Amino acid sequence: MKSAYVKSPYQFEIRDIVLREIGPDEVLVKIKACGICGSDMHTASSQAPDWTPFGHEVAGIVEKIGHHVENIKAGDRVALESSTFCRYCSNCRNGRVDLCHEGQNAMANSDHGGFGEYIIAAKEQVVNIGNIPFEEAALIEPLGVAFDLLYTADIRLNDDVLVVGLGPIGLMALKLAKLSGARNVYAAARSTSEKRIQTAMKFGASAVIHTDKINLEEYRFARGGVDKVLVTDPPKTIPSALKVLNYGGIAAYLGFDFDEENITINANDFHFKRLQLRASFAAPALYFPRCIDMIGSGMFDVKELITHRFKLENIKQAMETLRDNKADIIKMVILE
Numbered sequence: 001m002k003s004a005y006v007k008s009p010y011q012f013e014i015r016d017i018v019l020r021e022i023g024p025d026e027v028l029v030k031i032k033a034c035g036i037c038g039s040d041m042h043t044a045s046s047q048a049p050d051w052t053p054f055g056h057e058v059a060g061i062v063e064k065i066g067h068h069v070e071n072i073k074a075g076d077r078v079a080l081e082s083s084t085f086c087r088y089c090s091n092c093r094n095g096r097v098d099l100c101h102e103g104q105n106a107m108a109n110s111d112h113g114g115f116g117e118y119i120i121a122a123k124e125q126v127v128n129i130g131n132i133p134f135e136e137a138a139l140i141e142p143l144g145v146a147f148d149l150l151y152t153a154d155i156r157l158n159d160d161v162l163v164v165g166l167g168p169i170g171l172m173a174l175k176l177a178k179l180s181g182a183r184n185v186y187a188a189a190r191s192t193s194e195k196r197i198q199t200a201m202k203f204g205a206s207a208v209i210h211t212d213k214i215n216l217e218e219y220r221f222a223r224g225g226v227d228k229v230l231v232t233d234p235p236k237t238i239p240s241a242l243k244v245l246n247y248g249g250i251a252a253y254l255g256f257d258f259d260e261e262n263i264t265i266n267a268n269d270f271h272f273k274r275l276q277l278r279a280s281f282a283a284p285a286l287y288f289p290r291c292i293d294m295i296g297s298g299m300f301d302v303k304e305l306i307t308h309r310f311k312l313e314n315i316k317q318a319m320e321t322l323r324d325n326k327a328d329i330i331k332m333v334i335l336e
């Protein structure tokens with residue numbers, strides 16, 4: 001079968017590989033769609049010193065199951081949790097499966113990733129998607145990431161919220177914040193991100209702050225500042241996100257950067273204003289049933305985020321397009 005490999009910087013290969021037999025607790029999935037994630041871009045730009053398979057936002061059809069598998073059957077339409085919890089570690093047993101880092105990881109299981117024809121997954125990772133179209137099902141995993149960010153920020157009815165960064169996760173979180181009862185939701189992005197800004201307005205943003213034209217701190221928020229900030233941009237954006245928080249405000253952050261890891265904040269402001277900075281990291285992947293419900297019921301139309309579709313053989317072109325042309329791209333999906 002065919003499987004895409006990446007090596008930094010931005011080298012790609014489609015290889016013909018032989019798939020191993022599945023184990024008794026594994027499932028073979030014929031891949032129908034796989035979303036391109038920001039982390040795939042990180043991998044391509046600097047995190048793959050050697051050739052590696054990639055892609056983790058997978059939807060497809062179960063082709064074969066191991067003889068211990070009972071939760072899913074051949075022919076089921078499914079999405080894969082990019083990683084899951086182990087059930088055995090102290091965090092899991094103490095009821096914090098969200099903190100588990102011992103669980104199955106789709107990629108660690110195999111020598112192939114979501115950008116390929118098939119993938120072998122642990123049975124625990126496989127979730128039935130019902131009738132959702134595959135390209136939309138590829139957005140279940142990132143929607144779960146947006147949920148984690150939303151819950152981390154503890155958005156409450158009538159909160160004023162700022163979303164920093166309008167990638168797919170930022171846009172999804174913006175809409176979820178609005179659906180959760182936020183009053184004003186502000187979006188901060190460069191003015192060149194036209195398509196993303198349009199979508200933010202469509203998703204209910206009250207205003208867009210063009211960060212290439214004005215500092216966040218200079219913007220006149222209706223309440224002086226905001227109650228919650230959702231940061232989906234690199235760490236260097238955290239200090240100004242903290243500056244616009246009202247007393248008691250919470251900033252939830254998701255947006256690693258391997259080059260600039262350190263930031264400086266004003267600890268006295270942090271103390272006197274009783275601010276909180278919280279990290280969101282959706283591994284293990286959670287909330288799939290909730291995401292499937294929202295997409296399936298039409299409550300969240302993820303199609304509005306899919307701007308580009310590519311075939312597997314054009315993965316190189318897809319990745320280069322995303323690298324070079326962010327203005328009109330939101331989410332790209334690789335289709336069978």
Ligand SMILES: [Zn+2]
Nearest residue numbers: 037038039057
């Ligand atoms: Zn991802």
Ligand SMILES: [Zn+2]
Nearest residue numbers: 086089092100
């Ligand atoms: Zn665990």
